[in-house]
Amino acid sequence: MRSLLGAYVLEALGPAEDRRVAGHLARCDACGAAYLEVADAPSLLALLDEEDLR
Incomplete structure (x- = not known):
């Protein structure tokens, strides 16, 4: 299930x-905790611009 968390968050x-x-x-609870670790990823990715990704 953990391998799906990134796709789930996105x-x-x-x-x-x-x-x-x-x-x-x-x-x-274990997967819920792992989810909380990556839940903010979309909002953090939105702060990046194209130069940051190079």
Whole structure:
């Protein structure tokens, strides 16, 4: 499940897989903690410009 967290945070999963990950996060403390570590990634990525990515 952890391998899907990046895609989940970036809203890149399909609807069924998104629901599956959300359901898992609701009942798994370890994955929930891992999710919290990456949850801010989209807002942080928005701060970068093209030069930062080179």
